[in-house]
Amino acid sequence: MDSTHVFTSYFPRTLSSPIFIPSKSEVLSSSEIPKDSLKASLLKLECHFTWNLLKKDIDLFDMEDTIRQQLEFLITKSKLSLYNLLAYVKHLKGHNKDALECLQQAEEIIHHDHAEEEEVHSLVTWGNYAWVYYHMSELKEAQRYVDKIENVCKTVAGSSNYKLERPDIDCEKGWALLKFGGKYYQKAKGAFEKALAAEPDNPEFNIGYAITVYRLDDYEREGAVKSSSLGPLRKAVSLNPDNSYIKVFLALKLQDIHAEAEGEKYIEEILDQVSASPYVLRYAAKFYRRKNSWDKALELLKKALELTPNSSFLHHQMGLCYRAQMIQIKKATHNRPRGKDKSKVDELVAFAISHFKAAVEQDSMFVFAYTDLANMYAEGGQHRNAEDIFQKALLLQNITDDHKHQIHYHYGRFQEFHRKSEKSAIHHYLEALKVKERSSLCPKLTSVLKKLAFKRLGYNALDVQSLSALGFVYKLEGDKKRAAEYYERAQKLDPENEEFLTALCELRLCIENEF
Structure with a gap:
């Protein structure tokens, strides 16, 4: 040649x-x-x-x-x-x-x-x-x-x-990292920030950065709604005025911060312009589901499913809509639906199960689809199926601490309310706290742990699990003296337990240093 x-x-x-x-x-x-x-x-x-x-x-x-x-x-x-x-x-x-x-x-x-x-x-x-x-x-x-x-x-x-050194390469890296899930969001943010440092007003770079920060708002959320992405989303929309995809994220964020009316204007504008994009329809449906407009949400989700029938996200959102409708009927009937109401509840439970099941089948790493499916099986009295799904969720590998936290919390509730096993419930509530000590669920977890532990100690003062649970909760809440008291009682009953010994040593050292 x-x-x-x-x-x-x-x-x-x-x-x-x-x-x-x-x-x-x-x-x-x-x-x-x-x-x-x-x-x-x-x-x-x-x-x-x-x-x-x-x-x-x-x-x-x-x-x-x-x-x-x-x-x-x-x-x-x-x-x-x-x-x-x-x-x-x-x-x-x-x-x-x-x-x-x-x-x-x-x-x-x-x-x-x-x-x-x-x-x-x-x-x-x-x-x-x-x-x-x-x-x-x-x-x-x-x-x-x-x-x-x-x-x-x-x-x-x-x-x-x-x-x-090219910003388009940084942008491509950002999109790839973002696609691989929550563990990668911070790295994705860094990649988009590097691209924006070179071209601050590049429309695509701003879209990638805004969506990444939007994801981080939810991923790193501990309690109150985070709104770090509001500014980046507004900028991305201003640089991409004809882009419906980024507008729908801005609408959802506005809904998060209780500016729902402004958000709905964007949604209505989008739906007037777009009729065949499942990615716009799915997030517009999410907006209406969160607004409790379930019929509108289901209408949009069904349109999107016709275009992308294998979408785990769409099936999960459908399940959430049917679950919300079921909860509405149960609340209206004080949790005792009868006749037509009971038939409708059973139908909605079946619909929700079918869609949550489809979501899990399409995405074997979709943690919230697992817990929602298991909970819906429990709601329908199918406890064996619920147990099977929870066990599959507990065996998932390479998931985030937040996901582990959620699985243990929901499985604890299943054990408490459906299996009537307070011992197992305490174990999984504790596991949820040990995995992630700070989240919106933590006040609920500490409260229920105290309730169950004191209840069990009422008919068995030597229950080691309840004593250690109270030690852990009080330590988490910063009440070192009470934590040490309960760990001491637990340690006397189980002298070789390394967890109790370690916790006691740490607590005693902290207490001594305070004086």
């Missing part, structure tokens, strides 16, 4: 009169390329394979389905970013040939949308190519893409460290 042709195929528009220097991939055969040095180069690349996006943190099938839905219906996010992310998900599933097809789609978008700067816009895609070929043991192809990246970096920045 003519050497000039080889080199200019990498840089068809940006370079003139190049001096050809053969790369490793052109000099060596695949068997001769040193795998260790290639791996060292791959680890320096900026792409999905080096952003520490862990397979264990997502449901791969739900992720793939979500990305495909967004490629079809969502115009906010760059299709280039989505195809790159889909390629990575395909690789995680072990489908490397499919991953290559996704990267080819990404290349077509680059060629069409970024013809004047194809090479610099290809860096993430080429990095993903290199990693996929590496995992396929096609080392010559992997090295070829590493060489292409190195040549671009040398040409543009005069550096061969395989990286360029």
Whole structure:
């Protein structure tokens, strides 16, 4: 092959009169390329394979389905970013040939949308190519893409460290991190902040940043509603006045801070403009569900489900609407529905179960769908099914402390009210507090633990579990003397218990230091 042709195929528009220097991939055969040095180069690349996006943190099938839905219906996010992310998900599933097809789609978008700067816009895609070929043991192809990246970096920045500082790469990284869930939100925020530092008024960067902070408002919430995202959302809407997707997040945040009337104006404006976007319909439905306009919410959710029938989010929202309608009837009948009311409650419970079950089937990591399904089974008297779902939830791996907190809380309630097992309820309420000591549920948890513990001590003053539970609760509340008293009583009954001994030592030391 003519050497000039080889080199200019990498840089068809940006370079003139190049001096050809053969790369490793052109000099060596695949068997001769040193795998260790290639791996060292791959680890320096900026792409999905080096952003520490862990397979264990997502449901791969739900992720793939979500990305495909967004490629079809969502115009906010760059299709280039989505195809790159889909390629990575395909690789995680072990489908490397499919991953290559996704990267080819990404290349077509680059060629069409970024013809004047194809090479610099290809860096993430080429990095993903290199990693996929590496995992396929096609080392010559992997090295070829590493060489292409190195040549671009040398040409543009005069550096061969395989990286360029580009805000579009930071933005793509932000979207990828955001997609992998709550554990990644802070890192996603950092990536978008870095992109915005370079281009403060870039419309897409502002959308990504605003949605990330919106997610963090809920993810890091402990009690009161957080409104950190209100300003970023308003700015994103001002920079993207025709974008319905970002407007619906602003509407939801306004509803959060009790500015529902202003939020509804945005929702009405959106629904007048958009009739076929399931991503807008789903959040508009959430707005109306939270407003207790359940029929309107269900109408929108059904429209969205026709377009994306496998959406775990939509099924979960449907279940929440049916559950809310059921609760309304039970409240109106003082929890004793009869006749038509009883038949309607049974029907709504069945509807809610079917949708929560579908949500779990579509997304095996959807913690709130598990607890809502288990609770609804319990509501319908199906205690064995409820127990099975709670056990599956308790066995979930790589979930956040907040999710563990929620599972133990709901399972504790199931044990208390449906299984009538105060001992098991106390255990799981304590586990909920030990996992996360500060949340909106904590006052409720400490109150119910005191109630149950004192009740059990009333007919058995030597109940070790209740004594230690009170020790833990009082310690959490800062009442060190009372905490120490109960831990001492528990420790006398169970002298070898390390938890009691450790807690007592800490408490006694704190008490001594106060005097």
